[in-house]
Amino acid sequence: MAGDTDNPRLWEGADFYAAPVGTTAPTDVETALAAAWLAVGLLSEDGASESRDQDSTDHYAWGGKLVRTTKSKHKRTIKVTCLEDNLVVFGLTNPGSTATTTGGVTTRTIKVPKSDPRAFLLELRDGEVTKRRVIPKGEVSEVGEVTLSDSELQAFELTITIYPAADDTLYLDITDDPQAVVTP
Template identity: 85%
Template sequence: MAGDTDNPRLWEGADMYAAPVGTTAPTDIVTPIAATWKAVGLLSEDGASESRDQDSNDHYAWGGVLVRTTKSKHKRQIKITCLEDNLVVFGLVNPGSTAATAAGVTTRTVKVPTSDPRAFVMELVDGGVTKRRVIPKGEVEEVGEVTLSDSELQAFELTITIYPAADRTLYIDITNDPQAAVV
């Protein structure tokens, strides 16, 4: 059998953090995430998923010979499900809304969502292997249906669209995974 059974990853733990765009991002996997990055809290055991979407156009020479394919409109998204209804999740789900607490009572005023790009860091752990995915700019584009029930956890499924930087970078992965090493 070709391959190494130590190479497949089963991410046993994960955290997602959000901060204002331009916040200094982690550059390694050992330095604790700075307090300016706010954790979204518990995530669903279903994990996260990444999707890609793009258009491609085939170009043919006379006689029907394929000579080139061009790609455009590339879109990358990450979907996570948050299990907590904390202030960070509230802000991601309801951008432009407000919350205030007085005398132990919190009042949330939910408004029509506004554009609110954020920076994100996802930290994944598999035993001794850690990966931090730094997303310099993204935005919650879609919030799934929220169930209010006595038999299911309330959860917030967030679809985050990743915006590329001027140099076309979508995100940066920082890891100590030996199979990712450039040799």
């Protein structure tokens, strides 16, 4: 059987960050993040998931022979579930809302959500291997149902729609994974 048992990845640790669009992104896996990158806190053990959606149209020649397929309306999303109800998560789930604290009591004023694009960074770890997925521009497009219960953790499932840059770049993956090395 061909292959190397060191190559499959099981991401044992992860952190997810949000920052204003245009925040300096890392260019390696070791440099500390700029202060503007704020951690969302604990994530669900379910991890993160990426989804792709696009329209495809098949084009046929006379007689029914497939000659081409065109693609359009490509959409990419990433989904994470945050387990903390901190200020970062509050801002992502309620853009345009406010929170104030007076005398140890915090009041959150929830408003109809406004558009609030952000930069995102997902950092994954598998032993000595690290991968940073830098999303220069995206937006929380969906917040899953939040359960308030004595038998389930309160969690905030966020779906983030990734917006492409002018050159069609969706995100950058920066890794020190030896299997990702490009040889000339």
